[in-house]
Amino acid sequence: MRTSLLLLTLLLLPFNFLKAQAPPDPGDRLIGVWEPSHGKARVKIEKIGTKYYGKIVWLREPNDATTGAPKVDKNNPDEALRSVPLRGYRLLKDFSYTGTDEWAEGTIYDPENGSTYSCVITLKDANTLDIRGYIGVKALGRTDVWKRLQAK
Template identity: 50%
Template sequence: MDTPKFLFKQNIFLTIASFIIVFVTSSFVFMQEESSAIVGVWKTGDGNAMVRIYKNGEKFQGKIVWLKEPNDPETGKPKVDKNHSDEALRTRPILGLVNIWGFNYKDKNIWEDGNIYDPKNGNTYSCTIKMLNPNTLEVRGYIGVSLIGRTDTWTKQVAK
């Protein structure tokens, strides 16, 4: 057996294996970082609420953390989910309410398979989220197919 050729082949093999390990590991870390780009506080398009998006297990969800008008003008008390179809849930507060859930990161800054709840009308919709840039989300709620729905643009809020 020719030892120098064997060592040369072994070194090439180890070098290639090292590159593959580094590539796979860095791709996985990059994908994790990219999928978490959605995490943070986002102001809704109308500016009336802010939603904190966070990872819950393998999925992403969000809850309402700020309301421009936190109290119900009729009662003067904190707003509750008075339009929910389930009467038992109509007294839960809007502030702190999980209103988006079940999102999976797909690729190319798109999160799918989620739902969004609109406390204004008490309806839940299928939803996709697309990150246009690090500070802008397109949140699309729809019924059945994505063509029948509405898109809202959310802006990222900077921690103060």
């Protein structure tokens, strides 16, 4: 009986220990489902390892108007990637939390023109992101405002 109790305690202890010791990562506030300003897509941002990635999980028009087939990344400059479905496509890559509500060192891909831009993400409030894609320097860029989504 004593051995069983000891084992149970030891089995549960590490979980409780982790829960108590690991404060919530402030960078994880980026995690969630977001809607870009054009409203044509929804992007799920998740953490993989220590970095953050965002993939398309919903398209307002999921099928190609001409072919009727699910949309693919047909504008990708790499011909080999032009048959990759857009739904599930990771368009935000490699973001690291730098503190002060900012995630940087990542890129954003625009499936409309096949271009990849440097990008910095700023959390304006719990439900609003500024996504700034830029070329070389931040001044040469454009900011899009994304809104957090949740189940109705």
